[in-house]
Amino acid sequence: MHFSRLTKFATGASLAFMLGSVAHAASVKQITGAGSSFAYPLYSAWADQYAKQTGVQLNYQSIGSGGGIRAIKSRTVDFGATDAPLKEKDLKKHSLVQFPTAMGGVIPTINVPGVKPGQMVLSGPVLADIFMGKITQWNAPAIKQLNPGLNLPNMRITVVHRSDGSGTTFIFTNYLAKVSPAWKKEVGFGKAVNWPSSGNVGGKGNEGVAAYVNRIRGSIGYNEYAYVTQNHMNYADMINRAGQRVAPTAANFASAAANADWKHAPGYYLMLTDQPGAKSWPITGATFLLVPAKPAQPERTKAVLKFFDWGYTQGRSIAEKLDYIPMPESVVKMIEATWHQDIHPTIWK
Numbered sequence: 001m002h003f004s005r006l007t008k009f010a011t012g013a014s015l016a017f018m019l020g021s022v023a024h025a026a027s028v029k030q031i032t033g034a035g036s037s038f039a040y041p042l043y044s045a046w047a048d049q050y051a052k053q054t055g056v057q058l059n060y061q062s063i064g065s066g067g068g069i070r071a072i073k074s075r076t077v078d079f080g081a082t083d084a085p086l087k088e089k090d091l092k093k094h095s096l097v098q099f100p101t102a103m104g105g106v107i108p109t110i111n112v113p114g115v116k117p118g119q120m121v122l123s124g125p126v127l128a129d130i131f132m133g134k135i136t137q138w139n140a141p142a143i144k145q146l147n148p149g150l151n152l153p154n155m156r157i158t159v160v161h162r163s164d165g166s167g168t169t170f171i172f173t174n175y176l177a178k179v180s181p182a183w184k185k186e187v188g189f190g191k192a193v194n195w196p197s198s199g200n201v202g203g204k205g206n207e208g209v210a211a212y213v214n215r216i217r218g219s220i221g222y223n224e225y226a227y228v229t230q231n232h233m234n235y236a237d238m239i240n241r242a243g244q245r246v247a248p249t250a251a252n253f254a255s256a257a258a259n260a261d262w263k264h265a266p267g268y269y270l271m272l273t274d275q276p277g278a279k280s281w282p283i284t285g286a287t288f289l290l291v292p293a294k295p296a297q298p299e300r301t302k303a304v305l306k307f308f309d310w311g312y313t314q315g316r317s318i319a320e321k322l323d324y325i326p327m328p329e330s331v332v333k334m335i336e337a338t339w340h341q342d343i344h345p346t347i348w349k
Contacts, residue, residue: 030058031304035081041226047307078291103286105225105281106283115152131183131196162202173188173190225248263334
């Protein structure tokens, strides 16, 4: 999809007026956004290439999904980014329009001496017990049973979690709540939860969790996959809903996302965790964008949409290189229609 295709919704005189305003939108040389650290590697890579082609800069602050939601609600940025989607009622209350930009995976990251990336496998219930503090040693029977061929150290497990309001935490805890009745009852899911394990460590952003996991021997955390690859992190495979061992790969993220029913998700509110399928990575999620439904500065919101329209089309290969899953063309067409239908007409005039 190209941004110019938005003109197909305009007719007659309004088309000429809208085309004129594109030049005005082009005068916006910098757009601002804040939120998801899950999406930061992707938006950063898109921004570098987009600036070379258009001269338009993106000033994006990776402050976590909770911060991004607060920033767009207070209208201090042009867009907010979150991995924890808002429900339709909240979108209407704050006059916001939401749409997904890409999909990806959250990965259990580990620092266990003698264990290489992908050598260890964990199940959902065991992962929940570790983060609840019920399993405290790496050579615990439940972990040894899943990994009979590994020489696991008699070492205390240090749990590393996010200290800020986080969409990555939302996706991760949503998965744990689906696979562990105890986690669902005692902890639940959200952008921030009361972590039950004593002696754990909180890191700010995906960056902070990655830094702590790389630094603390015997630790386990959770990170978006781009951080895993960029920081050369150690990670565990997972047993998925089908009972199969799966590695964190773009193909397995795509398998989980394949049957996502965006068409029947009001406000695009949809969770992709614990999906069926032999190859589905179980902790898969989408990342979302929030823009004002009635922009005070329409030209700035238009510049935001132009940037993400570019991302949907010319940025697909960049997303794939970072192991994000680009939105399917059919979903992009739905999003295109949402922009036209739900954002105030002043943006198109």
